[in-house]
Amino acid sequence: MDTAESMVESLSNISDRCSQVSVVVVSVVTNHKLSSLSIISVHRGRKSIDCGVPTQGLDKDRVTGIFYASDDSSITTGVNFNVSEEYGYSTNLFLPYVLGDVRAFPQGSRNCYSLKPSKAKDNLYLIRASFMYGNYDGKNALPEFDLYLNVNFWSTVKFKNASDQVYKEILSFATSDTTYVCLVNKGKGTPFISGLELRPVNNTIYGTEYGRNVSLVLYQRWDIGYLNGTGRYQNDIYDRIWSPYTPVSWISTKTTEYLDIFQSGYRPPDEVIKTAASPKSGDGPLELVWTSEDPNARFYAFLYFAELEKLEKNDSRKINILWNGSPVSENSFIPSSKYSMTFSNSKAFTGKDHLISVQKTEDSTLPPILNAIEIFTAYSLDEFFTAIKDVNAIESIKATYKVNKIWSGDPCSPRLFPWEGIECVYSNPNYQIKSLNLSSSGIQGPIASAFRNLTLLESLDLSNNDLQQNVPEFLADLKHLKFLNLKGNNFTGFIPKSLMKKLKDGVLALSVDDQNLCNSSSCQDKNNMVVPIVVATSVIFLLVVLVIIWIILRQRKRGANSGPGPLLPTGKRRFTYNEVSSITKNFNKVIGKGAFGIVYLGSLEDGTEIAVKMIKDSSSTRPQGSSSSPAPKEFQVEAELLLTVHHRNIASFVGYCDDDRSMALIYEYMANGNLQDYLSSEKAEDLSWERRLHIAIDSAQGLEYLHNGCMPPIVHRDVKTANILLNDNLEAKIADFGVSKVFPEDDISPVETVVMGTPGYIDPE
Numbered sequence: 001m002d003t004a005e006s007m008v009e010s011l012s013n014i015s016d017r018c019s020q021v022s023v024v025v026v027s028v029v030t031n032h033k034l035s036s037l038s039i040i041s042v043h044r045g046r047k048s049i050d051c052g053v054p055t056q057g058l059d060k061d062r063v064t065g066i067f068y069a070s071d072d073s074s075i076t077t078g079v080n081f082n083v084s085e086e087y088g089y090s091t092n093l094f095l096p097y098v099l100g101d102v103r104a105f106p107q108g109s110r111n112c113y114s115l116k117p118s119k120a121k122d123n124l125y126l127i128r129a130s131f132m133y134g135n136y137d138g139k140n141a142l143p144e145f146d147l148y149l150n151v152n153f154w155s156t157v158k159f160k161n162a163s164d165q166v167y168k169e170i171l172s173f174a175t176s177d178t179t180y181v182c183l184v185n186k187g188k189g190t191p192f193i194s195g196l197e198l199r200p201v202n203n204t205i206y207g208t209e210y211g212r213n214v215s216l217v218l219y220q221r222w223d224i225g226y227l228n229g230t231g232r233y234q235n236d237i238y239d240r241i242w243s244p245y246t247p248v249s250w251i252s253t254k255t256t257e258y259l260d261i262f263q264s265g266y267r268p269p270d271e272v273i274k275t276a277a278s279p280k281s282g283d284g285p286l287e288l289v290w291t292s293e294d295p296n297a298r299f300y301a302f303l304y305f306a307e308l309e310k311l312e313k314n315d316s317r318k319i320n321i322l323w324n325g326s327p328v329s330e331n332s333f334i335p336s337s338k339y340s341m342t343f344s345n346s347k348a349f350t351g352k353d354h355l356i357s358v359q360k361t362e363d364s365t366l367p368p369i370l371n372a373i374e375i376f377t378a379y380s381l382d383e384f385f386t387a388i389k390d391v392n393a394i395e396s397i398k399a400t401y402k403v404n405k406i407w408s409g410d411p412c413s414p415r416l417f418p419w420e421g422i423e424c425v426y427s428n429p430n431y432q433i434k435s436l437n438l439s440s441s442g443i444q445g446p447i448a449s450a451f452r453n454l455t456l457l458e459s460l461d462l463s464n465n466d467l468q469q470n471v472p473e474f475l476a477d478l479k480h481l482k483f484l485n486l487k488g489n490n491f492t493g494f495i496p497k498s499l500m501k502k503l504k505d506g507v508l509a510l511s512v513d514d515q516n517l518c519n520s521s522s523c524q525d526k527n528n529m530v531v532p533i534v535v536a537t538s539v540i541f542l543l544v545v546l547v548i549i550w551i552i553l554r555q556r557k558r559g560a561n562s563g564p565g566p567l568l569p570t571g572k573r574r575f576t577y578n579e580v581s582s583i584t585k586n587f588n589k590v591i592g593k594g595a596f597g598i599v600y601l602g603s604l605e606d607g608t609e610i611a612v613k614m615i616k617d618s619s620s621t622r623p624q625g626s627s628s629s630p631a632p633k634e635f636q637v638e639a640e641l642l643l644t645v646h647h648r649n650i651a652s653f654v655g656y657c658d659d660d661r662s663m664a665l666i667y668e669y670m671a672n673g674n675l676q677d678y679l680s681s682e683k684a685e686d687l688s689w690e691r692r693l694h695i696a697i698d699s700a701q702g703l704e705y706l707h708n709g710c711m712p713p714i715v716h717r718d719v720k721t722a723n724i725l726l727n728d729n730l731e732a733k734i735a736d737f738g739v740s741k742v743f744p745e746d747d748i749s750p751v752e753t754v755v756m757g758t759p760g761y762i763d764p765e
């Protein structure tokens with residue numbers, strides 16, 4: 001037991017020191033003996049992603065033992081491929097696991113992964129992207145493309161040949177909980193990616209004079225001296241890949257003694273720090289030379305030192321580091337034999353030619369050594385992000401309409417590659433959306449309120465979609481809006497007065513379907529308009545009739561019956577009798593008997609359940625409401641009306657059939673039938689008072705919409721429980737417009753004296 005306890009104690013010491021690792025100890029103690037002990041280390045915030053594999057369990061790299069997950073949850077675009085066989089695992093047993101398959105992006109100029117490691121914001125991450133072309137597309141053409149981290153350029157990805165393994169690595173502080181890795185098509189071939197890895201790094205290391213305003217892109221990472229591994233070590237907590245490097249003029253040394261790597265925070269793995277090199281020539285310097293293509297590039301070098309030899313009493317090793325002849329560290333130093341030390345330049349190295357020289361001081365008896373070095377290029381994070389308000393608005397629009405475009409990463413930034421259909425105002429410190437083109441994007445439903453949050457919007461093109469309901473007032477609140485195209489949608493009602501005013505004032509160019517353009521009188525009178533609903537309690541309802549347009553329409557249509565039916569707005573459908581018959585599986589299931597016909601259950605090709613109300617054509621006009629009287633006029637009214645009415649408390653209309661054989665109205669299917677039946681069934685016992693109240697409110701809202709929301713107003717004239725339908729959530733919708741009346745707005749003179757409605761519901765007098 002003592003041993004177990006002390007082991008647990010020493011394990012928890014380790015876990016304290018490794019801030020990124022939690023050590024879980026699972027032990028089973030039987031008869032005071034430790035029978036099993038295992039350690040599971042969990043790396044918080046790490047992500048290892050294999051790009052281009054379908055969702056599955058984790059897969060383990062046989063060399064590194066790292067488990068990789070599919071990229072399905074971090075990206076929605078792109079196409080998966082395997083590399084061609086000659087480059088795959090079958091011919092190369094040690095191919096890193098992630099390089100066997102790729103995700104390629106033939107569509108869109110910018111495709112982004114969104115990575116959300118836990119607690120990302122404000123923490124330093126090492127991000128590594130890996131690529132191997134492997135002739136995955138069979139074209140044998142090496143692509144070239146750019147890589148961006150969030151909105152800033154990271155690197156260009158190029159290949160020497162199809163088996164070239166390219167790794168790009170960057171150290172950057174996460175500015176938000178989501179990190180985007182974007183691939184940008186430069187017109188030099190389709191971008192693709194093989195793997196992505198995120199490793200949290202201690203925030204206090206790899207500092208520069210620019211603090212968090214730069215990212216460090218890896219230029220070289222060398223393990224100097226002896227090497228017998230892969231360059232990737234399991235005990236490297238940050239999972240860095242160290243390339244072996246020992247020029248011929250250098251001589252390697254190594255140690256097996258313990259060296260403390262925790263001291264500095266950089267924590268080079270044992271394999272790296274326990275090997276080093278010195279110049280063969282004894283007194284000379286260790287020199288590293290490189291040339292930069294960009295004379296303005298800024299480099300930072302991190303040099304690792306530890307004494308690997310047992311020094312004699314009179315021996316000393318003292319070191320100076322110089323860059324292009326000037327000292328990097330103020331003082332010379334003596335490498336420690338107990339722990340690793342890391343030195344870096346406090347000011348960036350700039351220019352074309354670079355020479356780092358590690359020298360012994362005059363009074364040093366031993367030559368200089370170097371254990372490892374990392375060289376990075378600093379990239380300023382000088383691109384701005386889109387304002388968060390605009391991002392939220394456009395993300396909400398994207399989600400509401402399930403916009404089918406390559407919309408990933410930041411909407412406006414980087415400037416050269418904004419989202420498709422978006423233009424932005426590029427003013428500091430945040431970019432904002434000024435133009436949005438969703439023309440012909442297949443979007444459906446009402447205009448989302450999120451549009452009002454795009455406050456700098458100047459141009460909005462929503463033409464040729466299936467947008468419905470009213471054109472909302474709030475569009476007039478967009479102060480900068482100069483261009484608005486709403487043509488080719490299914491809006492009901494008229495354009496709000498406030499927008500019409502902008503149009504008249506010449507500040508807005510508005511394109512809209514004629515049916516939504518108000519004529520002058522309705523525009524001017526809208527506010528004062530009286531909805532002429534006459535309710536008389538002492539006399540029979542005297543209802544006003546003026547427009548019997550539908551009769552005229554009907555007559556006209558009869559005259560030209562051979563031609564195609566009236567054009568239905570997109571989404572609505574006119575069906576033939578044969579179609580209706582097949583939709584209802586030959587009128588198989590009766591779900592109700594309405595006032596004017598039998599209602600059948602049907603289902604559309606996409607599986608949507610619908611209710612089909614059949615009405616036999618008959619020229620006789622019998623009294624309204626008697627249960628077996630089909631009436632073509634009423635049918636006509638209902639069909640015409642339903643096409644213009646959209647509200648969540650009005651049964652929604654799928655289409656109709658009106659051919660020589662029969663007439664039918666097709667509605668959404670309401671699973672709970674009509675309220676009358678529902679209330680008289682056993683189910684009513686479970687109907688709470690709250691639910692009942694909701695049903696009443698729903699119905700009232702439907703009626704309110706008919707009276708006040710529709711232009712011209714509609715009076716139902718046959719409101720009763722049998723005409724209130726309930727869906728599976730027990731939400732009420734008003735149906736059955738068979739006897740409804742449309743009130744023309746500008747004339748109330750003629751009087752209709754026909755009694756309408758269902759006996760028992762109409763006024764007895």
Ligand SMILES: *[C@@H]1O[C@H](CO)[C@@H](O)[C@H](O)[C@H]1NC(C)=O
Nearest residue numbers: 052053079080081082083101
């Ligand atoms: C890649 O290869 C694996 C295993 O051979 C296979 O299951 C998978 O379907 C392949 N993927 C593609 C995109 O062809």
Ligand SMILES: *[C@@H]1O[C@H](CO)[C@@H](O)[C@H](O)[C@H]1NC(C)=O
Nearest residue numbers: 159160161162163164165166
């Ligand atoms: C491909 O390029 C890499 C990197 O330059 C090189 O090591 C390798 O030998 C090349 N392979 C072939 C088949 O040319």
Ligand SMILES: *[C@@H]1O[C@H](CO)[C@@H](O)[C@H](O)[C@H]1NC(C)=O
Nearest residue numbers: 437438439440459460461483
């Ligand atoms: C929106 O895009 C369509 C093509 O997709 C184009 O015809 C139309 O002119 C664009 N609208 C604006 C305002 O640029």
